[in-house]
Amino acid sequence: MDYTKRLRELRIANGYTQTEIAFLLHTRQEQYSKYESGKRELPIKHLISLCMIYRVSSDYILGLDKFNK
Numbered sequence: 001m002d003y004t005k006r007l008r009e010l011r012i013a014n015g016y017t018q019t020e021i022a023f024l025l026h027t028r029q030e031q032y033s034k035y036e037s038g039k040r041e042l043p044i045k046h047l048i049s050l051c052m053i054y055r056v057s058s059d060y061i062l063g064l065d066k067f068n069k
Helices: 003-013 018-024 028-037 045-053 059-061
Strands: none
Touching: 003 028, 003 045, 003 059, 018 028, 018 045, 045 059
16 A cells, blocks of 8 residues: 555544645645645655654555564
């Protein structure tokens, strides 16, 4: 699973809308939508914030957790 799908999965599982996550990241919903769709790469600062919001590791979001076993 690539990170764009994981972003959407985490957002929905935690009951957030794109607008709410965009607000928490101090960006616009349109911009966040591009991260989820893969049209723009997710900046590291947003990756760090999302890890804190969802309480997961960056490896999990990036799909690297399977390589750590």
